Amino acid sequence: MELLKQRIRKDGTVKGNDVLKVDSFLNHQMDVALFEEIGKEFLRRFDGCGVNKILTIEASGIGIACVTAQFFHCPVIFAKKSKTKNIAGEVYTTKVRSFTHGNVSDVIVSTRFLGPGDKVLIIDDFLANGAALEGLIDLVSQSGAELAGAGIVIEKAFQPGGDRLRAKGIRVESLARIKSMSEETGVEFMD
Incomplete structure (x- = not known):
C-alpha cells in the first residue's frame, strides 16, 4: 500500500535496527483518514471470505480493527491482556x-x-516475531471458529514471524513489508 509506505518514510522513526516508531500516526496518535484507507485495503484483500468477526489484541490494534470493521459490517473483539471484573463467565485464554x-x-x-x-479476520498493527498473532490464532482455534486470515499493517519481514505463519498455511496479508531498517538508512520495503 503505497500511501502507507510514504507515511512511514515521512513520519516513521527507526530506533536501532528493530524498532520502528509510528506513534505519530498509527499507534498512539491515530490518523483516522489513513485508517480508513487501510480498512478499505483489508476489505479489498479479504472480500468474499465471509468475515463476520474481527479480532485484535489490546491496545494498538483496536483503532485499526474498528475502522476496518466498518467496511466488513461486523463487530470487533479485542483480546484483553488481563481478566477484569467486567468479563464474567468462561473465557478462552492463551499466553x-x-x-x-x-x-x-x-x-x-x-x-x-x-x-x-x-469466520474471523485478525487485524494488528505490527508483525515481527509473530507471538501476538499466534496467540490470537490459538484463541480462534479454541473457539471452534474459522480463521479467514490476518491483516497486518506493518510487517518486519526481516524477523521470522510472517514466514513462519505463512509456512503453516496461515493467510497473512501485510500492507507494508519491511525488508530492512536502520537509523542511518531508514526503511527499505520489499516489493
Whole structure:
C-alpha cells in the first residue's frame, strides 16, 4: 500500500535496527483518514471470505480493527491482556510474549463473543516475531471458529514471524513489508 509506505518514510522513526516508531500516526496518535484507507485495503484483500468477526489484541490494534470493521459490517473483539471484573463467565485464554514490552501476558476472550460459525479476520498493527498473532490464532482455534486470515499493517519481514505463519498455511496479508531498517538508512520495503 503505497500511501502507507510514504507515511512511514515521512513520519516513521527507526530506533536501532528493530524498532520502528509510528506513534505519530498509527499507534498512539491515530490518523483516522489513513485508517480508513487501510480498512478499505483489508476489505479489498479479504472480500468474499465471509468475515463476520474481527479480532485484535489490546491496545494498538483496536483503532485499526474498528475502522476496518466498518467496511466488513461486523463487530470487533479485542483480546484483553488481563481478566477484569467486567468479563464474567468462561473465557478462552492463551499466553503471548510481547516484542515491544518484553513480557508475557495471559490474553483472554469471552466465550460469549467467539465460537463455531464465526469466520474471523485478525487485524494488528505490527508483525515481527509473530507471538501476538499466534496467540490470537490459538484463541480462534479454541473457539471452534474459522480463521479467514490476518491483516497486518506493518510487517518486519526481516524477523521470522510472517514466514513462519505463512509456512503453516496461515493467510497473512501485510500492507507494508519491511525488508530492512536502520537509523542511518531508514526503511527499505520489499516489493
